[in-house]
Amino acid sequence: MKILKVALLKVYKMLFWLLGKSFHKDYRLIMFESFLGKQYSDNPRAIYEYMRAHYPDYRLLWSVDRRYRKMFKALGIPYVTRFTPSWMIYMNKAALWVTNSRLPLWIPKPADTLYLQTWHGTPLKKLGTDIDSVLMPGTDTEKYKKNFTAESSKWDYLISPNPYSTEIFKRAFKFYGVMLETGYPRNDHLFNNDNPTFQDYIRTKLGLPMNKKVILYAPTWRDDSYHERGKYKFDLQFDIAKMQAELGDDYIILLRLHYLVAENLDLSGYEGFLYDCSTYEDVRDLYLVSDILVTDYSSVFFDYANLKRPMIFYTYDIEHYRENIRGFYFDFETMAPGPLVETTDALIDAIQGTEISDFNEEYETTLFRQRFCALEDGNAAKRVSDRIICYLES
Template structure:
């Protein structure tokens, strides 16, 4: 089976290369991809939306995983199915690739194609070559780092949300191209659409009650807890029944799992309290509609901080995660812009505290935003797009 896989990858690589030699370059074609073709979201979406409005002469096309094409069809977004012959042709013809995660290593980048890597978060947990021990299935530490840097060597541009990230990205990715320190385009939405009208629209779209506060629970994945390569396990580590009994009169919870998590949690027993919105196309709308964020080590809290709303960190496994899984770039316990809790009881108590306590003052969120969110102003997509289009047209 392994030998067959190697042969197929070599075949795909040769086919990709041959198709690139068979078609003329289209210097007005741009290919976008988000989270391995699974979503219409994140930084690529923000750049796509800006370019659609301000650069109508360009042809913009999305790369979509065959299992996740529904969202593109529903929203009438032009797409091509990933890994098909048509996809290989378009990838070769494109003047620009825009993606927020790594492409398969077997894909050779044509010399006359520009590659914009947007990435997908300000780093708390260690990345790339900074990871001491890789626990993900299907690889080992040396191979992971070697493959990561082989991919990053193809990038021409890399977006950074702040100077803190720029320093880490350059080292952890061993990136020697051009870093665009612009803020994250995906956060423009939080500045341009955070209003009651849009919040009501999202509540209606998701069929959420209008008389309850919304908690967004958005945990990350664990490298050492998996079904197989690329499919990670996740279990709710709090007492949902107790949460519903204590909070159900005033709150609902939106669950947003990481795109690498493969679980289909059965929440039918907690209807009208717990809503699984993992399949929703973009977490940015969920930020805006929520009153409170609960996360753990996910980079979502760097983005959510722009809204100046309470955040709680449910870190039931923090010692194991810090010491054995990834490790952190800074002292998370003292610098987190919200309290760290480890039990259901403490979590419920802290949620109730957000109703009477000024979290922003207690947890110095203004200082946190000054360090990590200073570039966010609603115009990052413009800065990135204008720079890239200028390069294409030069």
């Protein structure tokens, strides 16, 4: 089976290359992809929306996993299905690729195609070649780092949200291309739509009650907890019944699992309190309707900090995660812009504590934002798009 798979990949790679040689380059075609074709979201979406409005002469197409085409159809977003013959043609004809995660390593990048890698977060946990020991299935540490740098060598441009990330990205990705230190385009939304009208629109769209506060729970995945390669396990590690009993009169919880998590959690019995928004098109809207963020080691808190709202870190496995899974780039316990809690009771107390204490003052979030969010101002997509289009037209 493994030999057959390798042979098929070789044939597919050759077909990709041959199709590319059979069609002329379209210097007005740009291909977008977000999280392996599973979402219409993140930095690629923000850049797409800006280009669509300000560069109408360009043809903008999305690369989409066939299992997620329904969403793109409903939104009226032009797309081509990933790995089909049409996709291979368009990927070869495109003047620019824009994505926020790694493309399959076997895909050859045409010499005259530019590749903009937006990435998808400010790093707390170690990345790329900085990871000491890789625990993900289907690879080992040496192979993972070799494959990662083989992919990053194809990147012509890489977006960085801040100087801190720039330093890490260059080293961890072994990146020698053009760094665009612009802030994250995806966070423009938090500046341009942070108003009651938009928040009420999203609440109505999601069917959320208007009279309760919203807690967004957005944890990351664990490298060592998986079903198979690319499909990771996750279980809620707090007592849902106790949370509902203590908080249900005043709060609801929106659950947003990482795109690599494969679980379909059974939330029956908690309707009206716990809402699974893991398949919602873009987490940016969930940020805006939430009053509190609960996360762990996910990079979402760097983005959410722009809203100056309380953040709580449910780090029930912090010692194991820090020592055995990834490790951190800074002293998370002392620098986190909110409390770290490890039990359901402590989590409930922290949530209730947001009613009576000023988290921004208590956890010095101004200093945190100065370090990690100083470039965010609602115009990052413009900075990136204008510069990239300038490259294309030069």
